[in-house]
Amino acid sequence: MAKLFVLAEHRQGQLRDITFEMLTKGREIAEKTGTELTAVILGSNVKEHAKALAEYAQAVILVEDPRLENFNSEAYKKVLQALIAAHKPLLIMMGHTSYGVELAPRLAAALSIPLATDLIDLAFEADQLTATRQMYGGKVNVKTVVRKAETYIATIRTATFTPQKPSPPANGQILETPSPLTEDIAEKRFLQYVLPPPGGVDITAAEKLVGVGRGIKDQANMPLMEELAKTLGAVLACSRPIVDKGWLPTDRQVGSSGKTVKPKLYLALGISGAFQHVLGMKSSDLIIAVNKDPKAPIFSFADYAVVEDLFKIVLPLKNKVNEAKAQKT
Amino acid sequence: MDIIVCVKHVPDTAEAELKIDASGKAVDKAGLVYDINEWDDYALEEAVRIKEKQGGTVTAITIGSEDSDSTLRKCLARGADKAIRLTDPKFAGSDSYATAKILHSVIKTMHYDLILAGLQAGDDGATAVGPILAEMLGIPHATMVKKLELATGTAKVNRELEGGLEEQIEVKLPALLAVSTGINEPRYVSIMGIRKAMQKEIKIMTLADTGLTEAEVGEQGSWTRIEKLYVPPAEKQAEPVTGTPDEIAAKIVDLLRSRGLI
Ligand SMILES: Cc1cc2nc3c(=O)[nH]c(=O)nc-3n(C[C@H](O)[C@H](O)[C@H](O)COP(=O)(O)OP(=O)(O)OC[C@H]3O[C@@H](n4cnc5c(N)ncnc54)[C@H](O)[C@@H]3O)c2cc1C
Ligand SMILES: Nc1ncnc2c1ncn2[C@@H]1O[C@H](COP(=O)(O)O)[C@@H](O)[C@H]1O
Numbered sequence: 001m002a003k004l005f006v007l008a009e010h011r012q013g014q015l016r017d018i019t020f021e022m023l024t025k026g027r028e029i030a031e032k033t034g035t036e037l038t039a040v041i042l043g044s045n046v047k048e049h050a051k052a053l054a055e056y057a058q059a060v061i062l063v064e065d066p067r068l069e070n071f072n073s074e075a076y077k078k079v080l081q082a083l084i085a086a087h088k089p090l091l092i093m094m095g096h097t098s099y100g101v102e103l104a105p106r107l108a109a110a111l112s113i114p115l116a117t118d119l120i121d122l123a124f125e126a127d128q129l130t131a132t133r134q135m136y137g138g139k140v141n142v143k144t145v146v147r148k149a150e151t152y153i154a155t156i157r158t159a160t161f162t163p164q165k166p167s168p169p170a171n172g173q174i175l176e177t178p179s180p181l182t183e184d185i186a187e188k189r190f191l192q193y194v195l196p197p198p199g200g201v202d203i204t205a206a207e208k209l210v211g212v213g214r215g216i217k218d219q220a221n222m223p224l225m226e227e228l229a230k231t232l233g234a235v236l237a238c239s240r241p242i243v244d245k246g247w248l249p250t251d252r253q254v255g256s257s258g259k260t261v262k263p264k265l266y267l268a269l270g271i272s273g274a275f276q277h278v279l280g281m282k283s284s285d286l287i288i289a290v291n292k293d294p295k296a297p298i299f300s301f302a303d304y305a306v307v308e309d310l311f312k313i314v315l316p317l318k319n320k321v322n323e324a325k326a327q328k329t
Numbered sequence: 330m331d332i333i334v335c336v337k338h339v340p341d342t343a344e345a346e347l348k349i350d351a352s353g354k355a356v357d358k359a360g361l362v363y364d365i366n367e368w369d370d371y372a373l374e375e376a377v378r379i380k381e382k383q384g385g386t387v388t389a390i391t392i393g394s395e396d397s398d399s400t401l402r403k404c405l406a407r408g409a410d411k412a413i414r415l416t417d418p419k420f421a422g423s424d425s426y427a428t429a430k431i432l433h434s435v436i437k438t439m440h441y442d443l444i445l446a447g448l449q450a451g452d453d454g455a456t457a458v459g460p461i462l463a464e465m466l467g468i469p470h471a472t473m474v475k476k477l478e479l480a481t482g483t484a485k486v487n488r489e490l491e492g493g494l495e496e497q498i499e500v501k502l503p504a505l506l507a508v509s510t511g512i513n514e515p516r517y518v519s520i521m522g523i524r525k526a527m528q529k530e531i532k533i534m535t536l537a538d539t540g541l542t543e544a545e546v547g548e549q550g551s552w553t554r555i556e557k558l559y560v561p562p563a564e565k566q567a568e569p570v571t572g573t574p575d576e577i578a579a580k581i582v583d584l585l586r587s588r589g590l591i
Pocket of ligand 2: 335336337366368369390391392393425428445446447448449450451453454455456457458459
């Protein structure tokens with residue numbers, strides 16, 4: 001039976017969520033295409049992971065090698081080249097993550113296998129792979145058709161498919177496969193993990209957050225945003241460009257490369273709502289977004305939409321909050 | 330150190346109203362303002378800083394129509410020494426694979442110690458050109474580069490992982506590095522600087538100069554072909570809060586009060 005590969009992603013002893021998200025979507029595609037859902041795990045001392053994967057997949061290919069202890073795209077590329085040659089899978093799914101982004105395009109180019117990236121949906125229609133992703137910061141979706149081939153590679157956006165364990169568990173067979181690596185990867189070496197600097201402010205613990213984005217335009221406007229946050233009894237958080245510009249420290253960043261927050265209130269000011277940001281805040285209890293663009297993607301995640309220039313709202317809001325607080329006392 | 334920087338001229342769409350055009354396969358570009366791709370801006374800055382420290386040259390290269398010259402001029406004004414623009418109607422419809430092939434056809438003839446690219450093109454990018462190009466050139470690569478330290482023959486690179494964690498890796502040079510935003514603070518260029526750069530030459534090359542065939546570029550030479558564009562369905566329907574700014578503020582306060590948030 002032809003195979004459908006899902007590359008398991010793990011780091012520092014943990015299988016990452018994207019793995020189970022892909023296995024869930026992969027199961028649907030495997031059923032439709034009559035392929036065998038096969039988890040592929042590369043690592044060192046990862047038999048426990050292989051067992052966990054076997055609950056989701058019909059087969060698990062396990063390759064262990066000390067050289068695979070930490071992720072290295074060149075090592076992964078070499079191992080996957082060998083596995084692809086041996087099994088000729090219909091599709092290889094991997095996460096559109098820091099690992100997948102490093103590996104997938106290079107592997108695709110090495111083997112001349114068509115690649116589609118950052119997918120929010122994929123399906124085989126009349127024998128051809130169609131792939132859906134986003135463009136222009138999430139303002140537009142695009143459906144693409146991938147050139148016909150024996151094997152395809154797809155990277156899958158995180159938090160797009162909800163993981164579901166099959167019941168009963170798939171109880172897949174674990175196929176221990178010898179590592180094809182014969183020497184160390186000299187051109188690219190893992191050295192160490194670097195932890196984020198210990199933060200002064202823990203935005204994940206805040207009950208209320210005011211999130212500011214590029215729409216605040218100028219660093220000179222930061223004090224005004226801070227005042228509003230203070231009045232609200234909220235902590236100031238932000239989108240990535242604000243950290244990139246150095247207007248707020250890294251520990252204030254909400255999103256995939258920052259923190260995931262779940263406050264009782266998230267007030268988003270001048271944030272467009274790019275996927276990487278939304279990932280970090282969409283579970284907040286109450287989301288109020290202020291953006292002058294009625295088509296801003298943030299509005300499809302917010303509870304309340306204020307389509308307005310944020311600078312017209314901030315001062316009146318601050319004043320009204322002060323009034324309300326004065327009434328209370 | 331000779332450095333090549335791949336840059337793309339892209340529309341700024343964060344605040345623009347996007348309309349899908351009549352073909353249903355592209356957005357209407359009329360009225361959009363273009364500039365250097367955000368990630369490439371950081372790549373160019375990183376290249377210029379390396380040059381300022383240790384000498385060498387910086388060459389900016391792009392695939393694009395004549396409008397892209399303004400992005401190349403910006404690179405020249407910021408400290409690039411040379412600029413190349415690859416242009417041909419046949420390049421239209423190129424995905425990341427075809428784009429990488431076109432860049433490869435020229436870069437393979439040049440001398441370089443380092444190639445810098447952006448992690449992704451913010452318009453229709455696939456986060457793929459850099460590593461594909463590196464594979465074609467047979468050199469190591471790293472993406473999501475947040476920090477870069479050069480030593481003799483190697484580069485120590487911090488790659489950003491999820492949630493603020495980074496990994497430090499070492500790659501042999503020459504290498505291709507695809508940078509993340511925030512790796513540096515791109516400098517401001519004065520109008521004077523851009524004017525001065527007007528005198529610098531932009532080398533133009535077409536399909537004929539690449540040695541590639543028509544079938545290798547554009548839609549034909551691509552892995553993916555756009556079938557249709559559509560507006561993403563909303564995950565939830567936000568309730569509009571309308572009125573004058575004072576009324577809006579009052580409504581928000583009511584909302585917060587009703588939830589015990591003030
Ligand atoms: C690997 C990777 C990881 C990433 N990680 C993160 C992350 O962790 N967190 C994150 O936030 N981003 C992250 N990003 C970046 C993300 O893709 C977006 O680029 C970013 O979130 C955009 O920030 P923004 O909304 O502030 O800016 P923009 O997208 O530029 O949006 C600005 C918004 O402000 C509005 N606006 C402008 N002026 C006004 C005004 N006067 N009044 C009201 N509204 C106004 C505009 O209409 C626009 O919607 C990541 C990207 C990559 C590739
Ligand atoms: N048309 C282009 N011309 C030059 N470089 C490009 C072009 N398209 C993409 N790139 C480079 O490849 C990077 C990643 O783009 P992408 O893979 O399209 O998201 C960009 O940041 C650029 O450095």
